Amino acid sequence: MPKPDFGFAFAPNRALDLSAPLLPEVQVVLETEPSIRACMACGQCAAVCTAGAFTPLAFYRLVLQLRGGDVAAVGERARHCMLCGKCQMTCPRGVNIRNAVLLMAALAPPKP
Amino acid sequence: MNASEYLPKDEVAIIGGGPAGMQTALALSERGFSVRIYEQKEQLGGHLKGWHHLFPHGVAASDLLGQLKEQVLARAVPLHLGQSVDRLQKVGAGWVLWQGERPLGRAGVVVLANGFALFDARRKEEYGYGLYPSVLTAADLEAVFRKEQPWPFGSDRMAPQVGFVHCVGSRDLKCGSPHCSKLCCVTAVKQAMAVKSLFPEAQVYCFYMDLRMHGLEYEELYRKAQVDYGVRFIRGRLSEAAPGQGKRLHVKAEDTLQGRPLHLQLDMLVLMSGMVPAFLLEQQERAVFLKEPVFGSGFVPVQGLLAAGSVVQQEGLFASGACKGPATLPEVFADAAAVAREVEQYLKSLKAVAHA
Ligand SMILES: Cc1cc2nc3c(=O)[nH]c(=O)nc-3n(C[C@H](O)[C@H](O)[C@H](O)COP(=O)(O)OP(=O)(O)OC[C@H]3O[C@@H](n4cnc5c(N)ncnc54)[C@H](O)[C@@H]3O)c2cc1C
Ligand code: SF4
Ligand code: SF4
Numbered sequence: 464m465p466k467p468d469f470g471f472a473f474a475p476n477r478a479l480d481l482s483a484p485l486l487p488e489v490q491v492v493l494e495t496e497p498s499i500r501a502c503m504a505c506g507q508c509a510a511v512c513t514a515g516a517f518t519p520l521a522f523y524r525l526v527l528q529l530r531g532g533d534v535a536a537v538g539e540r541a542r543h544c545m546l547c548g549k550c551q552m553t554c555p556r557g558v559n560i561r562n563a564v565l566l567m568a569a570l571a572p573p574k575p
Numbered sequence: 576m577n578a579s580e581y582l583p584k585d586e587v588a589i590i591g592g593g594p595a596g597m598q599t600a601l602a603l604s605e606r607g608f609s610v611r612i613y614e615q616k617e618q619l620g621g622h623l624k625g626w627h628h629l630f631p632h633g634v635a636a637s638d639l640l641g642q643l644k645e646q647v648l649a650r651a652v653p654l655h656l657g658q659s660v661d662r663l664q665k666v667g668a669g670w671v672l673w674q675g676e677r678p679l680g681r682a683g684v685v686v687l688a689n690g691f692a693l694f695d696a697r698r699k700e701e702y703g704y705g706l707y708p709s710v711l712t713a714a715d716l717e718a719v720f721r722k723e724q725p726w727p728f729g730s731d732r733m734a735p736q737v738g739f740v741h742c743v744g745s746r747d748l749k750c751g752s753p754h755c756s757k758l759c760c761v762t763a764v765k766q767a768m769a770v771k772s773l774f775p776e777a778q779v780y781c782f783y784m785d786l787r788m789h790g791l792e793y794e795e796l797y798r799k800a801q802v803d804y805g806v807r808f809i810r811g812r813l814s815e816a817a818p819g820q821g822k823r824l825h826v827k828a829e830d831t832l833q834g835r836p837l838h839l840q841l842d843m844l845v846l847m848s849g850m851v852p853a854f855l856l857e858q859q860e861r862a863v864f865l866k867e868p869v870f871g872s873g874f875v876p877v878q879g880l881l882a883a884g885s886v887v888q889q890e891g892l893f894a895s896g897a898c899k900g901p902a903t904l905p906e907v908f909a910d911a912a913a914v915a916r917e918v919e920q921y922l923k924s925l926k927a928v929a930h931a
Pocket of ligand 2: 501502503504505506507508509522523550553554555556557558560
């Protein structure tokens with residue numbers, strides 16, 4: 464007998480669990496580039512980002528996702544960066560974005 | 576009592592012996608006016624008595640209070656402690672102060688300096704204040720810092736998880752307080768840093784809607800909390816607190832920057848209870864009543880420029896400090912000087928009329 468279709472499917476729980484400790488690789492990124500912590504999610508970096516116009520790259524979102532432990536997505540998205548440095552010029556909190564992006568990009572598994 | 580009986584025109588009565596009352600008394604006394612303070616408690620100090628250290632520089636609250644009291648004593652300002660004024664009666668050009676049926680004294684000018692009250696956090700039932708012992712208010716946490724109250728978690732917890740909820744009972748129409756209490760953001764940052772200093776392994780989170788770091792050096796404190804102390808700021812108002820694992824609390828919120836729900840187990844939840852009116856001023860033709868505030872009753876209404884001290888509709892009645900709305904201590908002190916000047920102008924104008 465076919466299963467009834469109620470028109471929805473179960474998706475994995477989207478909730479973030481902050482009680483889980485930061486992943487060790489995330490801690491390494493934050494400790495290697497402590498200026499990341501100064502980000503206040505103003506979004507200016509994303510607004511000037513050339514790569515961001517065509518790809519899912521938005522630096523401040525990478526910072527949020529990094530803390531959430533979504534390292535694969537962070538690494539994947541960071542690789543869209545062309546290192547032009549406009550974001551770093553514009554960041555009011557002086558985040559060393561270029562170095563942060565390089566550290567983040569290294570989180571993705573190497574391309575085959 | 577008729578008008579001709581009334582004499583002490585230069586006598587200023589100050590209602591409230593908190594920072595505003597003390598500083599206004601000092602400013603007027605230095606100008607040569609005779610002032611006296613009526614304070615309902617047995618001690619001077621107001622809310623400052625309950626704080627541990629002050630933003631932004633961490634000055635000990637007891638040091639500042641000690642200095643203020645010393646100056647008040649040095650100028651021999653008469654103190655009427657344990658006297659709560661609940662009614663002012665206009666007699667001639669001045670006032671008679673009452674506590675119930677008992678006249679407490681008279682004065683040519685009355686300055687209201689009776690401050691603010693803390694929002695009763697039990698009214699935000701979803702946060703469980705009064706129900707769960709690990710839910711505190713910011714004022715309770717100051718008492719913990721002052722060692723007047725124990726930490727709500729065991730001493731075996733070296734890495735407590737601690738959350739601060741901004742805007743509790745502020746910016747909340749349903750609670751009758753549409754205003755921003757304006758100093759709880761920086762207070763949360765100050766307290767978060769203090770918790771991290773005492774428990775370096777702690778995880779500390781601030782749940783905010785926006786961070787209002789209006790004062791000199793407050794923004795720098797915020798950045799320091801992020802970078803040097805690792806305090807995490809989550810944009811989103813906590814939706815609820817419920818019992819969690821063991822003695823912990825389970826809290827939920829939406830991380831509105833990520834557009835994702837989040838949950839967390841906490842050892843201590845601190846509610847940044849806002850500043851609300853301490854009394855309701857009921858103004859009549861020749862009398863003013865200080866009553867229990869009601870839902871949405873608001874702070875003391877003043878007229879003129881933004882920082883003005885004279886109370887709407889009443890000649891010879893002024894207001895100083897946080898009874899007019901949320902204010903920090905530096906603001907209260909600046910206001911006291913401004914109010915003292917207004918009182919001086921008023922008393923001079925009376926003299927000019929008398930000599931004319
Ligand atoms: C959690 C918290 C932390 C804070 N930390 C800081 C800080 O670090 N730095 C800073 O600058 N500011 C801080 N503030 C603000 C500071 O507490 C206020 O600016 C200050 O207390 C206001 O002084 P006030 O004299 O106007 O009012 P209050 O301190 O409320 O004093 C009012 C006085 O009037 C008396 N009174 C009331 N009614 C009557 C009556 N009818 N008759 C007689 N007496 C009466 C009261 O007993 C009291 O003594 C903080 C506030 C809060 C809520
Ligand atoms: S510009 Fe700087 S502070 Fe603003 S979001 Fe980007 S990294 Fe953060
Ligand atoms: S100062 Fe901050 S915590 Fe306090 S009411 Fe305003 S926004 Fe909310």
